[in-house]
Amino acid sequence: xxxxxxxxxxxxxxxxxxxxxxxxxxxxxxxxxxxxxxxxxxxxxxxxxxxxxxxxxxxxxxxxxxxxxxxxxxxxxxxxxxxxxxxxxxxxxxxxxxxxxxxxxxxxxxxxxxxxxxxxxxxxxxxxxxxxxxxxxxxxxxxxxxxxxxxxxxxxxxxxxxxxxxxxxxxxxxxxxxxxxxxxxxxxxxxxxxxxxxxxxxxxxxxxxxxxxxxxxxxxxxxxxxxxxxxxxxxxxxxxxxxxxxxxxxxxxxxxxxxxxxxxxxxxxxxxxxxxxxxxxxxxxxxxxxxxxxxxxxxxxxxxxxxxxxxxxxxxxxxxxxxxxxxxxxxxxxxxxxxxxxxxxxxxxxxxxxxxxxxxxxxxxxxxxxxxxxxxxxxxxxxxxxxxxxxxxxxxx
Numbered sequence: 221x222x223x224x225x226x227x228x229x230x231x232x233x234x235x236x237x238x239x240x241x242x243x244x245x246x247x248x249x250x251x252x253x254x255x256x257x258x259x260x261x262x263x264x265x266x267x268x269x270x271x272x273x274x275x276x277x278x279x280x281x282x283x284x285x286x287x288x289x290x291x292x293x294x295x296x297x298x299x300x301x302x303x304x305x306x307x308x309x310x311x312x313x314x315x316x317x318x319x320x321x322x323x324x325x326x327x328x329x330x331x332x333x334x335x336x337x338x339x340x341x342x343x344x345x346x347x348x349x350x351x352x353x354x355x356x357x358x359x360x361x362x363x364x365x366x367x368x369x370x371x372x373x374x375x376x377x378x379x380x381x382x383x384x385x386x387x388x389x390x391x392x393x394x395x396x397x398x399x400x401x402x403x404x405x406x407x408x409x410x411x412x413x414x415x416x417x418x419x420x421x422x423x424x425x426x427x428x429x430x431x432x433x434x435x436x437x438x439x440x441x442x443x444x445x446x447x448x449x450x451x452x453x454x455x456x457x458x459x460x461x462x463x464x465x466x467x468x469x470x471x472x473x474x475x476x477x478x479x480x481x482x483x484x485x486x487x488x489x490x491x492x493x494x495x496x497x498x499x500x501x502x503x504x505x506x507x508x509x510x511x512x513x514x515x516x517x518x519x520x521x522x523x524x525x526x527x528x529x530x531x532x533x534x535x536x537x538x539x540x541x542x543x544x545x546x547x548x549x550x551x552x553x554x555x556x557x558x559x560x561x562x563x564x565x566x567x568x569x570x571x572x573x574x575x576x577x578x579x580x581x582x583x584x585x586x587x588x589x590x591x592x593x594x595x596x597x598x599x600x601x602x603x604x605x606x607x608x609x610x611x612x613x614x615x616x617x
Contacts, residue, residue, distance in 0.1 A: 227357075228355055228356065228357055229355065248568055249565075249569070249570055250568060250600075250603035250606070251595065252524075252571045252590045252591055252603050252607075253570040253571050253572045253589075253591060254591055254594060255396065255545055255546070255593075256461065256594050257456070257457050257460075257461065257513070257545075258513070258517070258593050258594060259594070261513055261516065263459070263460075263500065263509060266500060266504055267460070267496055270495075270503065271492070273499075274492065274495050278495070281491065281495065282491055282495055283491070283492065284491065285487065285491075286489075286491040287488060288479045288482050288483050288487065289314075289479050290315070290316060290317025290467075291491065291498060293498055294495075294497060294498040295317060295467075297501050298317075298453075298469075299315050302453070302469055306428075306436075306439050307438065308441045308442050308451060308469055309469065310445070312447060312471055312473075313469055313472065314469070314470070314471075314472035314476075315467055315468070316467065316479055317465065317466070317467055317488075317494060318466045318467060318468055318489060319464045319465075319466065319490075320456060320464040320466045321424065321426050321452045321453065321454035321466040322348050322352070323466065324424075324450075324466055324467070325349050326485075327468070327478040327485070328422055328468070329353055330356065332386050333357075333386055333387065334357075335356065335358075337359070337384050338361050338382040339358045339359070339360055339385070339386065339387045339388075339389055340363060340375065340378050340379065340385050340387065340388045341361070341579065342362070342363055342369075342389070342390055342395065343362030343363060343577075343579055344365070344397050344548075344578055344587065345362075345397075345577055345579075346391060346396045349424065350577070353389070361378045361381070361382045362578070363375050363378050365395070365398060366400075368400070368402065368403045369390075369395065369400060369406050369407075370390060370406060372406060372410060372413060375388070376413060379413070379417050385417070385419060387419065388413075388420070388422065389422045390402070390410065390421065390422070390423060390424070391423075391424045391426075391427075392410075392425070392437070392439070392440060393425055393427060393428040393437065393439070393544070394427040394430060394542070394544025394545070395544075396427070396544070396545075396546055397548055397574075397589035398546070398589075399544050399545075399547050400539050401541075401542060402437070404437050407437065407439075407440050411440050411444070411449070414448050414449075415448055419448075420448060420449075421448055421449045421450070422450050423440045423441055423449050423451045423452065424452045425439060425451065425452065426452075426454045426456060426457050427457060427544040427545060428453075428543075429458055429510050430510070430513055430514060430543045430544050431514060431542060432514055432517065432542050433542065434514070441469065447470075447473075447474075449470065450469075450470035450471075450474065451468065451469040452466065453466060453468075454466035455497050457513075457545070458506065458509070458510050459497060459509070463497060464490070465494055465496075465497045516593075517543070517544075517545065519597075520593060520595075520597070520600065521547070521592050523597045523600050523601065524547060524600050525538070525547070527600060527604035528549070528604055530604075531604050531605045532549070532608050532611060535552055535615075536549055536550065536611065537550045537552075545591055545592065545593045546589055546590065547589075547590045548587055548589055548590075549587065549588050549590060550574075550586050550588075551587075551588070551614075551615070552615075553586060554586070555586040555615070556584035556586070557573040557574055557585060557586060557587060557588040558573040558575050560573075560588075560610055560614055561573045561588075563610050567606050567609075568606075569603045569607055571589065571607065572588065572589040573585065573588055574587030574588050576589075590604075
């Protein structure tokens with residue numbers, strides 16, 4: 221049978237990162253491609269104990285349907301934690317539990333974007349968000365990035381060129397894929413620009429707690445007194461991604477619509493995983509777990525940076541993140557890292573080519589994203605050494 225795929229999906233392609241995962245799952249490959257947290261830090265024993273207690277003592281609560289907005293004690297705990305660590309939340313804000321941060325992006329887009337509207341994004345940006353915007357028929361307008369984040373003057377230009385823009389999507393802290401952090405001055409500028417033009421800022425912050433030295437730049441949401449910012453967070457990078465527990469903090473009037481949209485998607489986020497997240501926050505010190513993650517990732521990032529300096533060709537530039545999971549490298553004009561990825565894969569090293577993160581994925585791109593969070597130190601160094609050989613050969617030609 222020939223299937224007639226809808227217009228919104230017929231030209232969509234699967235995430236290149238998910239395709240890479242199929243190869244990277246082979247232990248003989250060195251994967252510098254994913255965005256997975258370090259599995260050795262999963263609190264599996266603690267979660268196993270909590271799960272056993274819940275299923276023994278609260279089987280109905282754990283296994284029955286829940287309300288769409290999410291388990292109330294978890295929502296309240298998240299609200300309190302957001303205020304404590306990020307100074308986020310006003311009397312007009314509410315919290316909605318979602319099935320991972322990706323669903324927060326999807327529901328916000330579903331509620332705010334009509335086909336043909338424009339979403340303004342950082343370029344490069346997170347492929348999961350870009351594909352969500354594409355799936356709703358949105359036009360993408362990229363704003364150039366540097367080591368201080370999105371450029372306000374380019375943002376103004378993008379808005380002027382796209383009068384039907386509705387959303388500004390940003391990952392201001394340890395950005396995916398570049399690893400850079402938007403300065404406080406630019407955050408203030410982006411917020412004022414959004415207010416001036418009546419746009420919603422969709423602030424995605426899955427990596428914000430993974431700061432290597434403990435310092436933080438205030439979130440854009442913490443500045444929000446006008447209901448301009450929808451803030452997405454997640455337990456994926458600070459507890460375990462397989463739980464698929466995320467959250468949205470934003471104006472209650474808008475979150476009511478997101479809840480209605482969620483009812484048509486998955487009814488509610490699974491109760492068992494919500495309860496696991498809530499009980500872990502009650503019974504254990506999640507802040508101490510996050511400190512462990514910061515220390516490990518700081519070390520792994522430095523291992524990768526040292527290897528890049530040793531093995532990559534002169535002239536290859538890279539970001540130097542102060543947190544998160546990613547380093548962005550640029551091989552220079554005229555190099556297509558998509559083609560080089562195939563050569564690297566032949567040598568059993570995988571990375572994500574830069575074109576994956578662009579508004580137009582068909583154009584050659586000289587950038588690439590490297591992840592340092594999952595591989596052991598020796599494998600990181602060996603993977604960078606092999607990539608260095610691949611890149612040296614390519615640049616000679």
